[in-house]
Amino acid sequence: MKPYDVVRIVSDRFIEAGVPPGSIGVVVDQHPGGAVEVEVSRPDGATIAVFSARQDELEPVDPRSLGPRPELPEADQAIFDTLHASHLDFRDPHRVEHHLYFPTHPAAKRAVQELRAAKYKLRQGPSAEGDEWLVRASHTTLLDEQLIAGTISAMRRLAASFNGRYDGWQVQDIK
CATH class of the missing domain: 2.30.30 (SH3 type barrels.)
Incomplete structure (x- = not known):
């Protein structure tokens, strides 16, 4: 192996x-x-x-036996296309940051509790406009489309469960 x-x-x-x-x-x-x-x-x-x-x-295990790979939304696939074009080494783990917005501070705090339990590194505060709370959740992971698609799906569900919205992701450690 x-x-x-x-x-x-x-x-x-x-x-x-x-x-x-x-x-x-x-x-x-x-x-x-x-x-x-x-x-x-x-x-x-x-x-x-x-x-x-x-x-x-x-x-x-043959990865194909695990079922179909989740499809990335077009915008997220475009990020992967850009990363591939930049010759980023996909064999190495990278720090990925996800952005979630919540209508109130208490909603953001509840989301942070769940994200902390899932071992994400977190930053939170008022959004630039000041009418929402921004939560930045980062983790180190391989840049695998299936893993990222699963994470995006989980982040969207989490945001929706607290009346928030998921606003995307970025790779933080691109040189």
């Missing part, structure tokens, strides 16, 4: 980390001696766990 291979966890050794057998992960690194580093994430891209595993604790 090599980095970026999709794997199914077949061992119960990772249950305490929140990863039961059958969970799907991605190999993110190889160690001498054959062990690999695996990341298991939620559909919205938030990391559940990162751990070292022996190859006999994993089985390869």
Whole structure:
């Protein structure tokens, strides 16, 4: 197994980390001696766990067997097209920031609580216009269209649940 291979966890050794057998992960690194580093994430891209595993604790998975990839909205696909044209290294993780707007400070605070529980780094304050609250939620992730599409979907649901709106994302660490 090599980095970026999709794997199914077949061992119960990772249950305490929140990863039961059958969970799907991605190999993110190889160690001498054959062990690999695996990341298991939620559909919205938030990391559940990162751990070292022996190859006999994993089985390869054909990503096509996991179902259709979510489609990105046109504007988000345009961002990916621009990133590809910039020759950004998609093999490395990058810091991605999502922008959510809420009508009131209490609504923003409730959203921040949920985002904090999902391990996002957060900044919040009045929007530039001052009539809404802006929440910036950032995380480090691979720039994978499926992961980003899942995160966008989760962010839209979260914003809507507090009468807010999701206003897009950007990669913060482009050089």
